[in-house]
Amino acid sequence: MNKDQNSASQLFNELLEAESRIGNVEVMIAPPALYLSQFAEKSQAKVGLGAQDVSSHEEDGAFTGEFSASMLNSAGVKYAIIAHSERRKFHSENDELANQKIKACINASLVPVYCCGETLDERESGKHVEVVKGQVKRALSHISESELDSLVVAYEPVWAIGTGKTASSEQAQEMHAEIRNTLREMFSENFAQQTRILYGGSCKPSNAESLFSQKDVDGGLIGGASLNSEDFLAIIQAAQ
Helix, strand or coil, rough: CCCHHHHHHHHHHHHHHHHHCCCCCCCCCCCCHHHHHHHHHCCCCCCCEEEEECCCCCCCCCCCCCHHHHHHHHHHEEEECCCCCCHHHHHHHCCHHHHHHHHHHHHHCEEEEEEEEEHHHHHHCCCCHHHHHHHHHCCCCCCCCCCCCEEEECCCHHHHCCCCCCCHHHHHHHHHHHHHHHHHHHHHHHHHCCEEEEEECCCHHHHHHHHHHCCCCCCEEECCCHHHHHHHHHHHCCCC
């Protein structure tokens, strides 16, 4: 929940004007839902639009304040972020609800960007791998491999979001490898290898290259650093 309409539009324009710096990196921006239609009119092939959330309800109806996946698709949105740590913390979202939202995205041809991650207590108690693997298994249960062909997973160590702390490159790689192994166990080797797993947890220009150099880190889900166009572009360039 950042930026009024004018400053958000300025930030988006700065990104579009620097298209040559994006290179071959696939870029998504997820502004507040209020601005999605406006940005869709200006969006270019190299910058896809994502929603910060999506409803689990697929049919129109009395769900005040909700945006269905099909409504987002009709507005030019390509991606939807699901189960972000802040949605989990402030809106009591869980993986059973995430499962429904992922299914809604699949049925409306939206790319689901599913978020998972452990708290500081869970990491310090040594349960972090168990917690994250459990999240992934619940969120993707009863969905076929073919239905999930566009899935993106984002690992968010909750203790590193907005705190200035960052998982080390080794810690990020360890968890990304565990997530990929979970996908391998649930589906297949091919699916595990083709699924993009992003790191989200205080990724910034100073650490992006180190994080992205890890074998199983395929990109980033950028928070605070995306609110400054130069910082965001520097991170994009580190992903090339």
